[in-house]
Amino acid sequence: MYVAVKGGERAIENAHRLLAHERRGDRNVPEVSLRQISEQLTLAVDRVMTEGSIYDRELAALAIKQARGDLIEAIFLLRAFRATLPRFGSTEPVDTGEMQIRRRISATFKDLPGGQVLGPTFDYTHRLLETWADEPDEPASGQAQSEPTPRVTDLLGVDDLIEPSPQSGPETPAGDLTREPLAFPAARDVRLQNLARGDEGFLLALGYSTQRGYGRTHPFAGEIRLGEVELEFFAEEADFALPLGRITVTECQMVNQFQGSGTTAPHFTRGYGLVFGHCERKAMSMALVDRALRAHELDEEIKAPAQDEEFVMSHSDNVQATGFVEHLKLPHYVDFQAELGLLRRLRAEFEPEQTDDAATQEAAE
Amino acid sequence: MPVSLSQQATESPRNMDVAERRAAMKLLVAAETKELAGLLAGIGPLPTHENVRRPETGLVMVRGRIGGDGSPFNVGEATASRAAVRLAGGEIGFGYVLGRDREKAHLVALCDALLQDKSRRSTIERAVLAPLRSRLEAERELAAARTAATRVDFFTLVRGED
Known part of the structure; x- marks a missing residue:
C-alpha cells in the first residue's frame, strides 16, 4: 500500500x-x-x-x-x-471471408483456392540495414483474380477433417471484459477478447513456450490473411445495418494436433487470432495461446503456463502489468517505516540470543 | 441544382430500398469529409433540415467470430460518430461513420435523407455517388493489382532417392 x-x-x-x-x-x-x-x-x-x-x-x-x-x-x-466516450453499441460480427485481401499465405496448402499473395511483408527480406537515397519504385501491378478466397479452415471443414467453430445462439451476447470483471473459468469468447488486447511480447513468449514443449499443440499456420473488412452497425432508429466504413485486420487460423474419441472420428483442432491492423506476430501468438488455453475443454493435461487461463489472462494486459510494476516507484514511506521497525525489533531479539550462544559456546570450550 | 421544397412534400418520400441506401452509405462513409462537402456544394445550397440527432462521437465495440465463422467475440472498440437529420419533406437520414469527425456523420446523414427524396435522388447519384464510386473503385483496383503482383506459386521439391 x-x-x-x-x-x-x-x-x-x-x-x-x-x-x-x-x-x-x-x-x-x-x-x-x-x-x-x-x-x-x-x-x-x-x-x-x-x-x-x-x-x-x-x-x-x-x-x-x-x-x-x-x-x-x-x-x-x-x-x-x-473512458471519455459513450458506447453506441456493438458492430455486426466482421466477415473475414469477405475481406479485401492484401496478404494471404498458408503453410499447409501450396495450391490454395484463390491463391497465395505475399503482400507487404518483411518475410524473405535479408534483414540488412539499408539507407535510402531516393523515393522507392512504384509497386508492380499484376492481374487481379476475382475468384473467391475461402478460409483454409472452411476447406478442411468440408471433409470434417477439422473441428467446426463453436456456434452460440443469436441471443447469447459475447462476454465483455470492459463491462464485467474477469472470472474463472472463462469462456472462449472472453479469453479471445483478453488475448486480442493482451501484450504482444507476453503472448509471443507464451506461444513460443508451447512450441518448445510447454503445452505442445503441434501447430501449423493454416492461413494468415491481412486486409480490409467492412464494419456495419445495426441502428435501431434506422432498423437496418448501416455501413460504418472499413478497418484493417489480421487473422490467423492455426491448425493443431488432432483429437478423437470413441464417438468422434479424429480431426484437427484449431486456434484463432484476430487483431486490428497488420499485427501478424500478435495474431499468430494469439492463435497459439488460444489453442493452448483450450487444454481443459480438449481433455489435455494442464501442466504448462500457456495452458493456465488464470495465469495467462491475469497477466496479459500490459496496462495493468505496468501499473502494478511501476507503482513501486510511488512513495511507500509508511509501509517501509513499518517494515523497518519490524526488522529492528527482530534484530534486537536476535542479538542477545547471539551473545548468549557465543557465551555458551565459550563455556563449552 | 437545388429543388424547391414544396415539390417534394407532394411525393411519397420513404420508398427507397434499404439495399440501395446501404450501397450508397458504403460509398459515403468511405469519402473524406472535405470531399463530401465539396461534392455536395456542387449541387447548390444545402436544403433546410433539422438535426434529429445532434452529431456526436462515441465508440462501437467491434465483434469478430471465433474461428472466423463461429460465435461472436469482442475484438476491441473503434471510434465512431453519428448524426440524423430530417428534411422539410419529412425524409430522415442517418449517418454512422468510423472516426471522430462529426461533420462527416452529419453530411452522410444529409445525403441519406436527400437520396430518399425522389426529386433529388438522381442529382445526388450523379453529383455525389458517381464520382465517389469511380474514385473508390479505381483505388480498390490499383490495390488489388499491386497485391496480385505478389501472388506466389510455391512448389515442393521431391527429395531424390539415394
Missing part, C-alpha cells in the same frame, strides 16, 4: 515541462507530424490500436508522439481516452 503524500508540486510541474522539452528533442530538427507517424510508423500505430483496444489511427499516432515512442505508455493513453 502507498499513502498520499503532499508537496513537490513545483518539482512535478517542472518535471512535466522538462518532459515536454525532451519530447520535442532538438528544436532545430522538424517536428514529426501525426500524419507522418500514421503513414510511416504504420505497424507501431497498429500495435497501439490493437492493445489500446481502440481502432483510430490518428489517436494512436497522437498517443505514440505524446509517449515519445513508448508503445506501452501510448497504449495506456488510448485506454484512458476510452
Whole structure:
C-alpha cells in the first residue's frame, strides 16, 4: 500500500515541462507530424490500436508522439481516452471471408483456392540495414483474380477433417471484459477478447513456450490473411445495418494436433487470432495461446503456463502489468517505516540470543 | 441544382430500398469529409433540415467470430460518430461513420435523407455517388493489382532417392 503524500508540486510541474522539452528533442530538427507517424510508423500505430483496444489511427499516432515512442505508455493513453466516450453499441460480427485481401499465405496448402499473395511483408527480406537515397519504385501491378478466397479452415471443414467453430445462439451476447470483471473459468469468447488486447511480447513468449514443449499443440499456420473488412452497425432508429466504413485486420487460423474419441472420428483442432491492423506476430501468438488455453475443454493435461487461463489472462494486459510494476516507484514511506521497525525489533531479539550462544559456546570450550 | 421544397412534400418520400441506401452509405462513409462537402456544394445550397440527432462521437465495440465463422467475440472498440437529420419533406437520414469527425456523420446523414427524396435522388447519384464510386473503385483496383503482383506459386521439391 502507498499513502498520499503532499508537496513537490513545483518539482512535478517542472518535471512535466522538462518532459515536454525532451519530447520535442532538438528544436532545430522538424517536428514529426501525426500524419507522418500514421503513414510511416504504420505497424507501431497498429500495435497501439490493437492493445489500446481502440481502432483510430490518428489517436494512436497522437498517443505514440505524446509517449515519445513508448508503445506501452501510448497504449495506456488510448485506454484512458476510452473512458471519455459513450458506447453506441456493438458492430455486426466482421466477415473475414469477405475481406479485401492484401496478404494471404498458408503453410499447409501450396495450391490454395484463390491463391497465395505475399503482400507487404518483411518475410524473405535479408534483414540488412539499408539507407535510402531516393523515393522507392512504384509497386508492380499484376492481374487481379476475382475468384473467391475461402478460409483454409472452411476447406478442411468440408471433409470434417477439422473441428467446426463453436456456434452460440443469436441471443447469447459475447462476454465483455470492459463491462464485467474477469472470472474463472472463462469462456472462449472472453479469453479471445483478453488475448486480442493482451501484450504482444507476453503472448509471443507464451506461444513460443508451447512450441518448445510447454503445452505442445503441434501447430501449423493454416492461413494468415491481412486486409480490409467492412464494419456495419445495426441502428435501431434506422432498423437496418448501416455501413460504418472499413478497418484493417489480421487473422490467423492455426491448425493443431488432432483429437478423437470413441464417438468422434479424429480431426484437427484449431486456434484463432484476430487483431486490428497488420499485427501478424500478435495474431499468430494469439492463435497459439488460444489453442493452448483450450487444454481443459480438449481433455489435455494442464501442466504448462500457456495452458493456465488464470495465469495467462491475469497477466496479459500490459496496462495493468505496468501499473502494478511501476507503482513501486510511488512513495511507500509508511509501509517501509513499518517494515523497518519490524526488522529492528527482530534484530534486537536476535542479538542477545547471539551473545548468549557465543557465551555458551565459550563455556563449552 | 437545388429543388424547391414544396415539390417534394407532394411525393411519397420513404420508398427507397434499404439495399440501395446501404450501397450508397458504403460509398459515403468511405469519402473524406472535405470531399463530401465539396461534392455536395456542387449541387447548390444545402436544403433546410433539422438535426434529429445532434452529431456526436462515441465508440462501437467491434465483434469478430471465433474461428472466423463461429460465435461472436469482442475484438476491441473503434471510434465512431453519428448524426440524423430530417428534411422539410419529412425524409430522415442517418449517418454512422468510423472516426471522430462529426461533420462527416452529419453530411452522410444529409445525403441519406436527400437520396430518399425522389426529386433529388438522381442529382445526388450523379453529383455525389458517381464520382465517389469511380474514385473508390479505381483505388480498390490499383490495390488489388499491386497485391496480385505478389501472388506466389510455391512448389515442393521431391527429395531424390539415394
